[in-house]
Amino acid sequence: MSEGAHLRHTEAGQPDASHTAILYLEDLNVSFDGFKAINNLTLYIDKGELRCIIGPNGAGKTTMMDIITGKTRPDSGQAWFGQTVDLLKLSEPEIANAGIGRKFQKPTVFESHSVAENLELAMHGNKSVWYSLRARLSGEQQALIDETLQTIGLTDHYHQAAGALSHGQKQWLEIGMLLVQKPYLLLVDEPVAGMTHQEMERTAELLTSLAGKHSVVVVEHDMDFVRSIAHQVTVLHQGSVLAEGTMDEVQNDQRVIEVYLGE
Template sequence: MSEGAHLRKQEAGRPDASHQTILYLEDLNVSFDGFKAINNLSLHIDAGELRCIIGPNGAGKTTMMDIITGKTRPDSGKAFFGQTLDLLRMSEPEIANAGIGRKFQKPTVFESHTVAENLELAMHGDKGVWHSLWAKLNGEQQAQIDATLLTIGLTEHYRRPAGALSHGQKQWLEIGMLLVQKPYLLLVDEPVAGMTHQEMGRTAELLTSLAGQHAVVVVEHDMDFVRSIARKVTVLHQGSVLAEGSMDEVQDDPRVIEVYLGE
């Protein structure tokens, strides 16, 4: 088998997390028109870990997620998913199929379709809306949708149009749409922006419940929310890791106080 064929076969699979680490970023660098958005960034995420990423605007958080999902190619460095999948050799669809799900800040759901239909569409992937809705679910798929509805707290709303949900419920539905794709790693961008306090509390419960089954990386500006879920926190500043540790360790770090928490 040629090297290229071997890589294609390898990248069509799922990640090998036998050494515990699901995501390796090493010495990544990205510049945009002379601005260094990512500067020698190194970050390791363990399988099943819940990690919070914080940092001021322009710290490189979004660019980092763009690299992980294949939207942005770094100028240099390494990015591996598990032991064997080289993210820098993979397309965005290949990365998604390998088990990396990304939730953007603004929820993107099919508002005219029901909650259950949204989950079905996500499960069937890119086969087309009408084909997906006419395709009959097997028992295992229906059980997975039922379990996902329970996880995201929308069992009673499964027949409601997604457009009729509250902002928080739409966020949970979108997380469910990622969960039915059985990701190993979830990237969640500012999940509680615009939520009520009650919705924030439910979101904290949801994300902490997912850890262990999935690695979850949460990028968030709301420090109260981060404190409510944080196990390990990484602080980015000027495109690199400034500090890492528990929330208490990070918030007591003089460098973090100066560049972020003290703003």
């Protein structure tokens, strides 16, 4: 890890990134059947940051998230969550327990259960559905569910079956299902695909509100949406970081223009 990259865990188990990054990816390489999906990738995410990752299809965005969450093991390189947690030594459940949550593009909610029950199930982790819904919530757990419903804008849908929600509302519910697990780092994959314009605006507000309390990494194709939320944008191309900066800096970068326009 780079010199000066200090992140300790506090006594409560929370990563302390007061000086620098919460996520370090350094010199990562992954090949699949001779195809180099990740090529000397180095990326740092700061505590409380909202970072957008863009890039053409095949740029390595999904593989990068697979490495962070333990789904894919790199051929070489390092991946650290803070200074003390070596992600390459942990299983997928251990990485989730360490405080990294991932939201996939397609929402996976329990459609026959109510919105509140979905949050309750997510909070209880891998225990059986029957046990989870019979276990009595503590006051603290109930408060967390209420607070999360407010954050994701679904307080009025407390008792509604998740299957009856709109596409956008299901996406927000799934973000809520991650939030009740109190992650320090959230990985969000194409959150606005298939959303109405109004839902996209609400999603922008939601993700922006999470930054600071959490570190949020958003992978997205919709450039208007990225512009509406991004302070810092990373462009991936052929498994490497091609450019990094503000949306304006990145969009005016000649290398980025060539990659996107094929010039």
